[in-house]
Amino acid sequence: xxxxxxxAAQVARKVIENKELFILDVRNEDAFKDWxxxxxxxxxxxxxxxxxxxxxxxxxxxxxxxxxxLVVCAKEGSSIMVAEMLSxxxxxxxxxxxxxxxxxxxxxPIKVGDLDNGGELYQFVRLGKGCLSYMAISGGEAAIIDAVxxxxxxxxxxxxxGVEIKHVFDTHLxxxxxxxxxxxxxxxGATYYLPPKDAEEVVFDYTALEDGLTVNLGTSQIEVGAMYxxxxxIGSTSFVIDGKYLLTGDILFIDSIxxxxxxxxxxxxxGDLRETLYRRYRTLAEDLIVLPAHxxxxxxxxxxxxxxxxxxDLFAENHGLNVEDEEQFRSMVTDNLPPQPNAYQxxxxxxxxxLTPSDEEQTEMEIGPNRCAVR
Amino acid sequence: MNIKQTLDAKGLACxxxxxxxxxxxDTLNSGDVLEVLxxxxxxxxxxxxxxxxxxxxxxxxxxEAGVLYFYIQKA
Numbered sequence: 001x002x003x004x005x006x007x008a009a010q011v012a013r014k015v016i017e018n019k020e021l022f023i024l025d026v027r028n029e030d031a032f033k034d035w036x037x038x039x040x041x042x043x044x045x046x047x048x049x050x051x052x053x054x055x056x057x058x059x060x061x062x063x064x065x066x067x068x069x070l071v072v073c074a075k076e077g078s079s080i081m082v083a084e085m086l087s088x089x090x091x092x093x094x095x096x097x098x099x100x101x102x103x104x105x106x107x108x109p110i111k112v113g114d115l116d117n118g119g120e121l122y123q124f125v126r127l128g129k130g131c132l133s134y135m136a137i138s139g140g141e142a143a144i145i146d147a148v149x150x151x152x153x154x155x156x157x158x159x160x161x162g163v164e165i166k167h168v169f170d171t172h173l174x175x176x177x178x179x180x181x182x183x184x185x186x187x188x189g190a191t192y193y194l195p196p197k198d199a200e201e202v203v204f205d206y207t208a209l210e211d212g213l214t215v216n217l218g219t220s221q222i223e224v225g226a227m228y229x230x231x232x233x234i235g236s237t238s239f240v241i242d243g244k245y246l247l248t249g250d251i252l253f254i255d256s257i258x259x260x261x262x263x264x265x266x267x268x269x270x271g272d273l274r275e276t277l278y279r280r281y282r283t284l285a286e287d288l289i290v291l292p293a294h295x296x297x298x299x300x301x302x303x304x305x306x307x308x309x310x311x312x313d314l315f316a317e318n319h320g321l322n323v324e325d326e327e328q329f330r331s332m333v334t335d336n337l338p339p340q341p342n343a344y345q346x347x348x349x350x351x352x353x354x355l356t357p358s359d360e361e362q363t364e365m366e367i368g369p370n371r372c373a374v375r
Numbered sequence: 376m377n378i379k380q381t382l383d384a385k386g387l388a389c390x391x392x393x394x395x396x397x398x399x400x401d402t403l404n405s406g407d408v409l410e411v412l413x414x415x416x417x418x419x420x421x422x423x424x425x426x427x428x429x430x431x432x433x434x435x436x437x438x439e440a441g442v443l444y445f446y447i448q449k450a
Contacts, residue, residue, distance in 0.1 A: 050425040078390040
């Protein structure tokens, strides 16, 4: 019958809108186990493409009659081949244009809420990797926090909104993804901020992101205030925006807490992590809406696709914030940690400016889930 | 190692390297060794998985100047 190309954006809609989809993933089994396109109502069948070279007859009985079928592979080549074979057998199927590579790169901008004086706060959700970036807009100016490397998405968005990017922040030196922060700053003339304690080895110029630093957006008084909150890294910094939103970087997530071992010094930072989560954050207003830099599972998404929750609710429900015993807490954040994110040491070096990989190399480094949390 | 045939799959993108390798190996006899040259990096894991599934043995593999060389012995 027919083969239709699907874009990553179309698949993202299915995820966010909780729609049904049958995914025939033709990558090899290890790749599928490592990461796949997650959707609550998605059904999966993983058959490597090279097992289908002689034909698709054997899997036809497993194809659903009542839902859309999407064939997925790493870069699109194999999925096109298999989709055509299924089409020749009489089925209507789709394939993901650009494959998992394009899924990993896809960013969906979603409005989190309004700021005073007509301002807005946007969250850029990278469904394929779990990264979350932010843009606060007010009075013709914008501030960006934790931008991923697809800088065009941010600069184009700012252009469409008619705002000038003035401030670009990274809450910490990232280990799971390559930051686009300083490149955006270079392109636009904005100031690029990095916490100095994370930046001891960086080879480029930056402005120190110190505790208490505040910037104002436009003529309105939207305040973006920095708060030192170590533990995931020694320099980790949170932001309070407009007195309403708490951007926690990788210290605190909706369903978990940050791991302290991605810069090789877990033991030293457990104390800081505990201090930040159990004392520093406890001094803040409980109605602040927490906006982290990552999500781990799609259960952390709200109905509108955003990843956000009131601090009060996290104190009540997030297990990582409710471990009374300090020894138990220490054990929780140092024992049985999941494997580190793919290429985490290399990615840190890239973010320090010491390595300039090609686009292809950057894509390779960012394969797989983010794994920034303790579980 | 007795190389029965060499398949130059340099520059070909997935799935072509394995599609062609399979075609080539189908023409060989059990025990023959096929030499395959690929540049597609995705091929690395796929060749190992495909060969394993088909009972073939990768007797040697190496990388030289960006080209991956596989020496596959037919089951």
